[in-house]
Amino acid sequence: xxxxxxxxxxxxxxxxxxxxxxxxxxxxxxxxxxxxxxxxxxxxxxxxxxxxxxxxxxxxxxxxxxxxxxxxxxxxxxxxxxxxxxxxxxxxxxxxxxxxxxxxxxxxxxxxxxxxxxxxxxxxxxxxxxxxxxxxxxxxxxxxxxxxxxxxxxxxxxxxxxxxxxxxxxxxxxxxxxxxxxxxxxxxxxxxxxxxxxxxxxxxxxxxxxxxxxxxxxxxxxxxxxxxxxxxxxxxxxxxxxxxx
Numbered sequence: 001x002x003x004x005x006x007x008x009x010x011x012x013x014x015x016x017x018x019x020x021x022x023x024x025x026x027x028x029x030x031x032x033x034x035x036x037x038x039x040x041x042x043x044x045x046x047x048x049x050x051x052x053x054x055x056x057x058x059x060x061x062x063x064x065x066x067x068x069x070x071x072x073x074x075x076x077x078x079x080x081x082x083x084x085x086x087x088x089x090x091x092x093x094x095x096x097x098x099x100x101x102x103x104x105x106x107x108x109x110x111x112x113x114x115x116x117x118x119x120x121x122x123x124x125x126x127x128x129x130x131x132x133x134x135x136x137x138x139x140x141x142x143x144x145x146x147x148x149x150x151x152x153x154x155x156x157x158x159x160x161x162x163x164x165x166x167x168x169x170x171x172x173x174x175x176x177x178x179x180x181x182x183x184x185x186x187x188x189x190x191x192x193x194x195x196x197x198x199x200x201x202x203x204x205x206x207x208x209x210x211x212x213x214x215x216x217x218x219x220x221x222x223x224x225x226x227x228x229x230x231x232x233x234x235x236x237x238x239x240x241x242x243x244x245x
Contacts (some may be wrong), residue, residue, distance in 0.1 A: 005043040011038035017238055019223045021041075028230030035120045079171070079232045086199035091173040091190035091213040095129055100176045100193040100201060101136020101146030109149050112194055116152040120192035125213050132159070133183050135167040135176040177205050187211055194219045200234050207242070 016032025052058030099120045104111035124130050130196050136146025147166040155161055165183045170176045191201050195216035205212035219227055
């Protein structure tokens, strides 16, 4: 039994460590690796933990720790379920699509950015009256703005340039949506972004007065688990920040 549990811990570490070969480390990777290491540690020292439980002080410490961990993971999985349930297509016939920017490597789009544009392009083809706001500024390591990169992708995919609006000042999801308000007089929009990012983007959109639906873009499978995990902490940060004002 101990070997099985240790194997589970090792598998979790492998799942969260493997994306590091394709992307930078983030809180999702770190969290997953810590969880895997914790499972292995508890398994290895299980007998000693049981022994400590025979003492009153040890029992109090272990029960307190178990309670805190249980509450944490209940909150974690409730948030994760919300993120997953909001990651599906919900846009129908919205006339404004806001495509959220993502990293540009020099002048080349990241796979995530291309995927967002591809999903938005399909929606625009199905809704000929819709226009897209391409939202993303230029980072220090980017030779062109994310909006310009999206413009090149969208026109290459067959979208008429008259349907594309570039917003080139934003540097965050909040700014993506805030600055995009300058280009539309409607609060009914569709957001095109990576599927794991939809829920947090919709929360920000709601805060800014938008009624937002989703045009999800598929992320790279090997990165998906760590990115969905990372989003849990992103949502928590957003809600804590809003609560604290």
